[in-house]
Amino acid sequence: MGHSSTRATKFPLIVGLVSISLSIVLAALPYLKLVSNSDLTSSLIGWALTPVLTFTMFGLDFFFQTKGLSQSNFVSMEIYGKILRVVAYVSILVAMFHIWRIALIWSLV
């Protein structure tokens, strides 16, 4: 009877991918005129998703995967980390849309 293996959790990967997708949608909303030009909600949520959540998920995946190594039957999934690394880097670009807009609106005097 062999040990059943434990795979690395997909949670950070899923959250990371959902975050960046949602953030891209939110970044597009102003240009689709679906939110007003003074509305900050979409940008603040977008900023919380990228880079905050995407980077957190990148690190969290690293953390979970290394923590999992303490189990002999743990199967690490390096691909998750690689995808999340790309997601994190791309999220910097997406974040710039949100951060630029937040700065534009908040700097009105």
Next chain:
Amino acid sequence: MKKLISLLLFSLAITTVVVPSKGIAAGTKPLSDYGNAAIQELATCLRTSNSLDIFYLIDASTSLEGTNGTDPKRKRKDIVAQDIKRWAEIAGFQKDLEVNVAGAFFNRTSIPLANWQRLTKKNSATVADSFSNKIDRQPLGNYTNWRVGLETAYNALDQRDASCKAVIWFTDGGLWPAPGDRLATSLKELSALCGASGANAVPNKDSQKGLMSKVRRAGIHVYGILLVDRSIKTDDKNEPFYRSIMQPLIEEKGQLQKAPRNLSEDMRCGENLEGEEKDYASGAFLEASSPAEVAFKFMKIVATVQDGTESECSKDGHFYVDPGIASIEFHTDATSWKIVDSNNKVVKKSNKVVGGTTTRVTVPPLTESTDWKFIPSPSGGLCAIFVYPELHLDLHDKALVGGRPSSITGQFLTSATSGEKADLTVFKNVSFSAKVDGFAQDADLNKAAASFKIKEYTPEEEAKFVSVSAKLNLETQHYILSPLELRQTKEVNAPALLPNVSKFVFDQPIYGSTGKATATSTVIVPEDKNHDSQVCFDIPEVIADNQDESSGAATNRDSSWDWKPVGLDVQNCLNILRGTNRDQTVSFELTNPKQATSKGEALFGYRISTDGVDAIRDTSTADFETQEKRSGGMFWAILLFCLALGFGIPWLILWFLNKKNSVYAISGLMRAEIPVSYDSDFKRLVPVDGSSTDELQLPEQFKNIVTDKDVVTFFSDPSSAQVARYGSNLNTSVVDFSAKPRVWPLSRPRFSATPKSGMFVAMKDQLFTNTPGPRRMTSNNLARIAYFACNSSDVDSSARTGHQLTGTLVVFVTRPSMMSGAHFKGNVDQAIKDPAIGNAIFEALEFSRKNPKGNNPPDFGGNPGSGGGPVSPLDPQDPTAPSGELNASAGFDTDLLKDI
């Protein structure tokens, strides 16, 4: 042949599905152009008016009932009741619109049905019921004397003040005024109705003398609905002739059917003026073949008046809902039906309907066209669809003064009651044209703000009135909508008595949230200075705020505009006393705390009054701009702050997690303890049991600490059982291992090997520089950790006496299962020959030699005044020892992790 038949069948199927059919649409005869225009006229009238009087003229002849009756079940009572309710709805849609209804029956004579009653949404059901009850109870009589009925309607409407007037005339029989020769009496009545000179012929000359001309000249629109059930036989073979008189009677000219006694079939009944010359109300003739169709015709009038555009009911029920369509109305005689949207979601449905229904569905705002479906059961019955843009016209008050240039402005609203501006940019095609006194005039339409301006027009000085007309043509992706027209006669005021309010002009854009723009106008004293004059201003209104929408839809700033009048009294009036020659200036300051980059338009309304002249309302518009004001420093500060926080928050979270969970995980570990002595000549270690490693029993010297099958984590929790179990093996009595997270949370934690109290340890690869600070191993791989250990006192003793220093060489090996004997030997060889260990021991001996106990350490950064005797820098218990802790940077080894 089979292929050909299949192809034909396929083509037929495609045609059936794709081509919309009017086969099930209501109506045997389409409405004539004249009739269509007549219904549009009423719509146009309502657009610029605030009162509508409708008079119902209902047939009460015996032909409606009995064995060959056209409406034996008296469905007309329900039809009229439903119609009244729909007119009440119009009253609710249009701001300040007053709708009144009255009615009369007619057969040989006229019989009162109801006096004038104002229709509201609240009382519409009551009024409709009272009409319905009276129609239900009304006894029927012989003959259908149209003239008597129309005269009653004319008399009832002519004295009324309403701006828009209409007669809805329902009959099922041809003209039959009285007993006697039907043809003779009919021709006589026709003579009176059409103003013809001869009483024995069909009127075929234009005339303005008859009752119908009077009706038209009184601005009364006559909408006649003739119920003709051709399946019912009539006693009089000339019945089609008498029926056919109704169309030319209403629409001024037409062809009669089967005229007896060689009478002319070409009938004319009115002035028949055309184009701009036509200055009277028109009528429309509608024919229905059943009571249900009569209901459709009634609906068509109301729908068209409300700017509804009739669309075809396709056989498969599909219809398009385009951006710009605000609502859709259906009329069906199906007993149950439902409307589903493009996702097959039911939008509206109804079951167990008796006698047909009219239902209106509000369309949500759309950005693109969608395909909906109307599913009636049973299918194939009567069906009508009307689409509505639901635009209301708000024409600004403009006083025209002879000889002075002026403009006429207005705006299209989505709701007349809320005043919400329409957005005409959603339509596929929009065109706007205007005429003044029949001549085309320059006109501008702002699609985003739905505002229009008929540009500078100067009425002639002697002019009393001018006629203004405008037309808005709208086209969606799938519908060419009925044009929205307005027609208005405006009074031209004499210039001499009135002060002239010049056009308002803004001085500058509104910058930022606190900036202001001032609109200024000069009130010029009237030429005739013998009268006191007064100009009273309303608080201006921003009617267009066309914001830059490159980064989002426009912000609604309607409620945040703030106007401050300057140079006016408390009533916002300016008094011009008789005799004065001095023109005066009026200003309004405009601010808005909500910022946007925008081009706006403001409407200034005012009333001018002069002795002997009633107050005249006038408006003027002025363009202005608002511009955002931004702090560059704040922008970059916020941008950098958000950027830093964006990365700082995850960094903090991970750092915290890393701090709590610094882990060294390892699988498979062996350690050898080899007794060695230090050869000071060669600055290297020598095995005590032999002169070379070849003589050592390797790998028997190595002992398992952690097997390949186990995984051990250290440092995640110092009190864990694993550390208790393996820690002593790993740490021995020489060094303690500890972990510390790095600043960058994704880096491996740093692990330190600290000699225990009283121990001297020299580590492989260790960089001794004789400078203060931690001494780190260049390797961060536990597999390469090796160290020489002995008691500190042995070092001192060896330095003092010159005896050979002995101790233990500790060598770790990971992944032992993958190692051969040569590997074990290689690892031990490397450690023995390691110059770092050799140099470390040499320097320690030299230090002890130069600093016998009791002397201060020379250059390791210790506190000179802290101890009483000589302090070894190698004594970790001394707090001043500069390098009491030997830091080994031994983080997660990815090579190792792969193996686990």
